Amino acid sequence: MNDYWSMVFVFVLATFIGLGVIRRVSRLLYTPLMSLTNAISAIAVVGSIAVTGGEYPKAIRVLGAIALFASMTNIVSGFLITDRMLKMFKKQ
Amino acid sequence: MTYAVAQVAAILATALFIFSLYWMNDPKTARHAVVAGVSGMLVAVLATWFQPEIVHHGWIVLAIVAGFIVGIPLSLVPLTAVPQRTALSHAFGGLAAGLVGTAEYFLGLTEHPAQLTAFRTSAIVAEVILGFLTFTGSLMAAGKLQEVKWIPQRPVTYPGQNVVNIGVLVIAVALGVVVVVHPTAAWSGQVFYAIVGLAVLFGVLLIIPIGGADMPTVISILNSYAGLSAVAMGFVLGNKLLVTAGALDGSSGLILSIIMCRAMNRSFTNVLFGAFGTVQKTVATGEQKAWKQETVEGAAQLLEQASLVVVIPGYGMAVAQAQHRVRELYDQLTKRGITVKFAIHPVAGRMPGHMNVLLAEANIPYSALVEMDEINPDMPQCDVALVIGANDVVNPAARYAKGSPIYGMPIIDADKAKTVLAIKRSKNPGFAGIDNELYVQDNTWMLFGDAKAVIGELVKQLAGGGGLH
Numbered sequence: 001m002n003d004y005w006s007m008v009f010v011f012v013l014a015t016f017i018g019l020g021v022i023r024r025v026s027r028l029l030y031t032p033l034m035s036l037t038n039a040i041s042a043i044a045v046v047g048s049i050a051v052t053g054g055e056y057p058k059a060i061r062v063l064g065a066i067a068l069f070a071s072m073t074n075i076v077s078g079f080l081i082t083d084r085m086l087k088m089f090k091k092q
Numbered sequence: 093m094t095y096a097v098a099q100v101a102a103i104l105a106t107a108l109f110i111f112s113l114y115w116m117n118d119p120k121t122a123r124h125a126v127v128a129g130v131s132g133m134l135v136a137v138l139a140t141w142f143q144p145e146i147v148h149h150g151w152i153v154l155a156i157v158a159g160f161i162v163g164i165p166l167s168l169v170p171l172t173a174v175p176q177r178t179a180l181s182h183a184f185g186g187l188a189a190g191l192v193g194t195a196e197y198f199l200g201l202t203e204h205p206a207q208l209t210a211f212r213t214s215a216i217v218a219e220v221i222l223g224f225l226t227f228t229g230s231l232m233a234a235g236k237l238q239e240v241k242w243i244p245q246r247p248v249t250y251p252g253q254n255v256v257n258i259g260v261l262v263i264a265v266a267l268g269v270v271v272v273v274h275p276t277a278a279w280s281g282q283v284f285y286a287i288v289g290l291a292v293l294f295g296v297l298l299i300i301p302i303g304g305a306d307m308p309t310v311i312s313i314l315n316s317y318a319g320l321s322a323v324a325m326g327f328v329l330g331n332k333l334l335v336t337a338g339a340l341d342g343s344s345g346l347i348l349s350i351i352m353c354r355a356m357n358r359s360f361t362n363v364l365f366g367a368f369g370t371v372q373k374t375v376a377t378g379e380q381k382a383w384k385q386e387t388v389e390g391a392a393q394l395l396e397q398a399s400l401v402v403v404i405p406g407y408g409m410a411v412a413q414a415q416h417r418v419r420e421l422y423d424q425l426t427k428r429g430i431t432v433k434f435a436i437h438p439v440a441g442r443m444p445g446h447m448n449v450l451l452a453e454a455n456i457p458y459s460a461l462v463e464m465d466e467i468n469p470d471m472p473q474c475d476v477a478l479v480i481g482a483n484d485v486v487n488p489a490a491r492y493a494k495g496s497p498i499y500g501m502p503i504i505d506a507d508k509a510k511t512v513l514a515i516k517r518s519k520n521p522g523f524a525g526i527d528n529e530l531y532v533q534d535n536t537w538m539l540f541g542d543a544k545a546v547i548g549e550l551v552k553q554l555a556g557g558g559g560l561h
Contacts, residue, residue: 004211007327007335014336017110018343024117027438028458030348030445031174033116034315038181040109040129041322041341044188046140047329051195052155053146057202063195065151067188072159073166074181074188075133080167081177083126088452089119 032085039078045071094143101139102333108132109337113344119458136333171453172410175442179234179311182318186226186295189321190288193219196328197284201276208275212328217268219324220284221291226317228295233310236299237442247303257297264290298364304407305484307442309352309363316345348444355438355464357490357500386537388546391513392553394537398475398511401425402467404435404504405447408481408517412543418480419454421547424554434460435467435477435504437485468505477509479530481517481543487528512536515546 025033048071051064112128115121141152169177197216200208208216235243267287271280302310319341326334353360386394395401403422409415425432434456440447448461471477479486486506490498506512507530514531516538531538539546 003330004327007330007332010332011323011326011335011339014339015343018113018340019347021110021113021340022344022347025113026117026119026122027463028119028445028448028452028461029116029122031178031443031449032122032445033113033344034178034311034348034444035174035181036112036116036125036129037315037319037341037344038178038185039133040112040337041185041319042188043105043109043133043136043334043337044185044192044322044325045133046136046331046334047192047325048155048188049137049140049146049152050143050329051192051199053141053148053152055145055147056195056199060195060199061148061151063191065155067191067195068152068155069158069162070184070188070191072156073163074184076160076163077166077177078163078181079126079130079133080164081169081174082129083123084167085171085174085449085452086119086122086126088449088455089122089458 028089029086032082032089035078035085036082039075039082042071042074042078045075098139098143101135102331105132105136105139105333106336108135109340113340170413171449172413173238174449175307175311175446176234176237178443179230179237179314182311182314183227183230183234185318186223186230186314186321188223189219189318189325190223190227190291192325193217193223193328194284194288198281201281205276210272210275213272213275214268215324215327217271217287219321219328220288221264221268222317222321222324224288224291225295225298226314226321228292229299230295230314230318232296232299233302233307233314236302236304237307244300245304247301249301253297253301257294260290260294260297264294302363304442305439306356306363308439308444308446309349309356309358311443312345312348312352313360313364314345316342316349319343319345352439352444355502356498357502383531383538384536386513386539388539388549388553391537391539392550394476394511394513395421395425395430395478395550396428396554398425398430400431400433400470400474401476401478402433402435402471402474402506402509404437404440404477404479404482404486404506405451406437406440406480406482406485407442407446408483408515409543410441410446410450410481412481412517412545414480414543414547415450415454415456417544417547417551418451419456420551421554422456422460424551432460433462433467433470435464435506436461437464437482437504440482440485464502464504471505471508472510474509475511477506477512479506479512479514479516480547481515483516483528486530488530489528506530507533507536510535513539515539515541515543517542 048068108128109132112125115125319338322338488507489496490501490503
């Protein structure tokens with residue numbers, strides 16, 4: 001139980017950090033910001049790997065593999081398109 | 093030992109993600125953000141993959157390869173399609189969370205009932221509801237943005253809609269409470285399926301009444317939900333890295349939603365339950381004024397004689413893919429020593445920052461892009477305000493027409509410019525379905541036609557006419 005509360009604690013602190021950091025993001029970059037945070041939140045890939053690769057029944061692992069595919073798609077397309085957009089701002 | 097490695101990796105990844113977002117505060121450092129983000133992700137994935145519990149590798153490799161095969165083309169879409177790509181990625185994020193939540197629940201149900209504590213089951217329920225509603229809601233949003241045929245573009249409303257929507261969500265949450273109280277009863281699995289079904293349904297119902305003008309806000313809200321579903325997954329798996337990364341995404345979506353709502357002078361609930369554009373059709377008051385049409389030659393002359401031109405782009409510029417022509421026009425005008433600025437309304441386009449990215453793609457220096465609040469004091473000095481496919485964000489009715497759906501929304505003061513040139517595709521009213529009196533003002537001249545074609549003509553005129561002087 002103690003561990004759960006430490007998770008809530010982490011969540012609250014991380015949200016404050018998030019609000020503080022995001023508030024300073026350049027208004028020019030809101031679109032790339034959204035694709036970047038999208039790629040970062042695809043960290044769900046970590047959970048998907050655990051479900052897909054563990055010693056579990058096949059049906060469970062199939063769900064994990066689909067989730068892993070979805071997260072991986074977000075990671076790849078999210079980072080690539082963010083970079084593509086930022087390149088346009090950088091070159092000026 | 094492996095536990096310590098995993099923890100160090102998680103801390104490292106968290107730090108990299110925070111740096112990544114921090115570097116987004118300036119376009120000059122922004123590309124470091126991607127490097128930091130990718131590094132953080134790589135560290136996290138490898139550290140997880142090499143844990144001793146991971147014994148099957150074939151499917152992991154397969155899913156990762158499939159992710160690359162689908163992800164790479166998705167990153168190459170034209171920039172006008174970025175809003176739908178973003179909505180689609182929110183859908184994928186939601187789907188991943190929903191599926192992992194489902195997997196964890198049935199794993200607990202069939203093999204480790206002791207793991208379904210009240211806290212963990214609540215987290216699973218939250219993850220599944222948030223995940224699946226984000227999944228279908230974002231798919232619907234992506235469909236609307238892509239203008240898929242069988243998804244209606246205009247907001248669809250019916251009597252009692254809000255009661256139905258909230259009812260569906262309340263039932264889903266109530267069933268969630270039942271599962272938390274009885275996580276392992278013989279019928280709990282069925283109840284769980286019902287929750288999934290209701291969440292899927294709620295996502296669809298939530299987006300049906302949303303119109304295009306509200307998309308920037310809705311995409312931001314869905315972004316926030318996708319982040320929160322990752323947080324819930326972190327609670328379920330006891331993984332702090334997931335909690336932090338999800339919280340960063342969630343707070344980003346939250347801030348963007350607040351900015352978008354403020355830019356429209358509306359509240360969250362009003363966006364989600366207000367069905368913009370269908371509620372009130374303002375009745376035309378007073379005499380009907382006619383608009384005055386201008387020729388390309390005349391417009392070019394007006395622009396040439398100006399010393400300050402403010403371009404106000406809107407969704408119409410994106411639809412017509414006119415940003416490169418706008419760049420040529422910018423070149424023609426700056427060549428003549430005319431100052432050209434771009435006035436960017438926060439909700440212009442279909443997602444936050446949409447106009448900035450399109451103009452940056454066309455190589456327009458970002459120092460020329462000016463926020464609404466900064467440009468408005470300068471508008472009376474502006475010789476020509478060139479409105480390109482923007483409508484509601486320049487409608488003066490927002491200042492005083494109490495019955496209008498856009499009443500109170502901050503606008504770019506195009507009407508205060510000495511002359512207004514408005515390029516408009518058709519003579520129909522904008523997305524909000526209301527007339528724009530800017531177009532019938534005494535000092536406004538209209539140019540009807542596709543933005544790309546009209547600006548192309550203007551550029552030709554300026555380039556050709558330039559030699560005569």
